[in-house]
Amino acid sequence: MSSERGGGARRLAAADLREMKRRGDKIAAITAYDYLFARLVDAAGVDLVLVGDSLGQVVLGLGSTLAVTLDDMIHHARAVRRGVDRALLVVDLPFLTYQVSREDALRNAGRVMQETGAAAVKLEGGSPETCDTVRALVRAGIPVMGHLGFTPQSVNLTGTRVQARTDDGAARLLEDARRLEEAGAFSVVLELVPGTVAQTVTEALQIPTIGIGAGVGCDGQVLVLHDMLGLNPGFAPRFLRTFADVGQVAGDGVREYVRTVKAGEYPGPEHTF
Ligand code: KIV
Secondary structure, eight states: OOEEOTTSOEEOOHHHHHHHHHHTOOEEEEEOOSHHHHHHHHHTTOSEEEEOTTHHHHTTOOSSSTTOOHHHHHHHHHHHHHHOSSSEEEEEOOTTSSSSOHHHHHHHHHHHHHHHOOSEEEOOOOSHHHHHHHHHHHHTTOOEEEEEESOGGGHHHHOSOOOOOSHHHHHHHHHHHHHHHHHTOSEEEEESOOHHHHHHHHHHOSSOEEEESSOTTSSEEEEOHHHHTTOSTTOOOTTOOOSOOHHHHHHHHHHHHHHHHHTTOSSOGGGOO
C-alpha cells in the first residue's frame, strides 16, 4: 500500500489509513502550508499532512477560506511537498473549484495532483451531486477525502457553529458520510459535531473519520498547525488545545532581538568576522 521511494523510505498511501482504522491505530493529522513546517511535522511523526484552505486565514490573513484560489493552494502545496517524506499529503480543493461542474472538478483536482505531487485531495459536502463528483475523481485515479459537519466553504449559510445537534441533523450527517464512503472517499473529516454523533458515524463506516472539534471517538484527529502552536492569538474554540506556545516564545525572541539591536549588544564579537 505504501510506496517505496529512492532510499527505501515508506510514504503512506490513502489505503494505509483504512488499514490503520482496521488495526485500531489512531491517525494524527495536521495542516502545513510551507516547507520548513512541513519538514517539522513530518519528522514529528504525523500520518497525514493537509494543505488546508485554512491558509486563507492563518497564512494570507483573509476572513474566511472563500477567497483562496487554486493557484494559492498549488503554490503552498508544492512547498509542503518538498518537506514531506513519510506522511500522506492531502490538498484542499478551494471554493468553486469542484462545485460548478464535474469537468471543472476533474481538471482542477488533476492540476493539484500533477503540479504538487499530492497523494489526494479533500473537498467539502456529502450531497448526491458532490458524491457523483467524488466518484468521477476516484475513477480518474484521484483519492478523495470528504469533509462533513461544519464545512468552512459554506460559512455564509451555516455560520460557525456545531452541526448535527438534532436527531435529523445527525441522521443527515450519517447519510452523507455513508454516501461519501460508497462514492469511494478514503476518509472523511468531521468538523464541529457532537462527540456522540461523530462516534456513531465512525462506527458505521469502514473508512476512517478524522475529527476536529468532534470528540475522541473519531479514528484520528486534525488540527490547524498555527492554532495548536499558539500562533493564532484570539482563536480559542473549546476543542482547541495549545500543545506548545510557540507564539509566546517567538514574540519573546523578536522583542529580545529588538532590545539588543537598539542597545548595541547584537551582534557581539562572537558574531563578527
Ligand atoms: O482547511 C483546513 O485546515 C481544514 C481542516 C480544519 C480540516 O479543512
